[in-house]
Amino acid sequence: MPWLLESIRATVFAPDIRAVGLQNWESLVERPPAHTRDNRQIDGTVEAGLYGGHSLTMGVARRPGLGPGRADLILAPANRTVVVPLDPLRERIEPAAIGPFMTNFEGFVALTNRWLSTVTNVRRLALACTLFERTDSPEAALDIVLRNVPSFKKVGEDRIVDLSIQLNRPRISRVNSSVSINRFARWSARTVEIALSPVPIPPATVRSERAQADLDVSTASETDIGGQQIPGYMDELSRLIREIAEMGDIP
Numbered sequence: 001m002p003w004l005l006e007s008i009r010a011t012v013f014a015p016d017i018r019a020v021g022l023q024n025w026e027s028l029v030e031r032p033p034a035h036t037r038d039n040r041q042i043d044g045t046v047e048a049g050l051y052g053g054h055s056l057t058m059g060v061a062r063r064p065g066l067g068p069g070r071a072d073l074i075l076a077p078a079n080r081t082v083v084v085p086l087d088p089l090r091e092r093i094e095p096a097a098i099g100p101f102m103t104n105f106e107g108f109v110a111l112t113n114r115w116l117s118t119v120t121n122v123r124r125l126a127l128a129c130t131l132f133e134r135t136d137s138p139e140a141a142l143d144i145v146l147r148n149v150p151s152f153k154k155v156g157e158d159r160i161v162d163l164s165i166q167l168n169r170p171r172i173s174r175v176n177s178s179v180s181i182n183r184f185a186r187w188s189a190r191t192v193e194i195a196l197s198p199v200p201i202p203p204a205t206v207r208s209e210r211a212q213a214d215l216d217v218s219t220a221s222e223t224d225i226g227g228q229q230i231p232g233y234m235d236e237l238s239r240l241i242r243e244i245a246e247m248g249d250i251p
Helices: 025-029 101-115 138-148 227-247
Strands: 004-014 035-039 044-051 054-061 069-076 081-087 090-095 124-135 163-168 180-195 205-219
Touching: 004 101, 025 044, 025 054, 025 101, 069 101, 090 205, 101 124, 101 227, 124 138, 124 227, 138 163, 138 180, 138 205, 180 227, 205 227
Parallel strands: none
Antiparallel strands: 004 069, 004 124, 035 044, 044 054, 054 069, 081 090, 124 205, 163 180, 180 205
16 A cells, blocks of 8 residues: 555744745635634734645744744645445544545645745745555554665564654755755554544544654755745755655665
């Protein structure tokens, strides 16, 4: 089974994030958001609504006194679970996903490029996503993780039920050789449990064995990026995400 895209996020930092001139939710999606919430403490606004059947959230915060301002564009399933028919008489509840990584990733990157269309300099860019593969057992999830992280060697015959491997393999940017790109990846074999309802006690739950990859590719902190360079960096970050997803952990 190919990787499923559970959630994806684009992030930009800037000394004055509101001066960057990012599109708001309505100008990006061409209709008003379903929800808007302000946070005066961080001088922030969150807008959210449905986009392509999924939940699209846009958050912008100046964060006075806390360092550079930050803006996030996040796509995630509208619901935490989905009903999957097994046959005409049976069905199963599973954790939801946006869909296959290969067919959903590029659309979000294109949306992000429209959102980040600016000539104003920014401080840092990041692109992150959570991928998973459903499995029938912890052992099957472990096999997927070990296949993607061949540098990890299992020793002996001890049974491993939960595994998490965290790696950051920086690379020199192709856009600017003085800039380092962080390639952060956390690979894990785990059992995910989702509570369906607060009643009865204990609540009914969905259990799912999965191999999971949390990928976060970003320019280094305090990197000065010209607005005209943003498309080049976003292309580089998305290429590195695809590389890790398709080839696993490689130097």
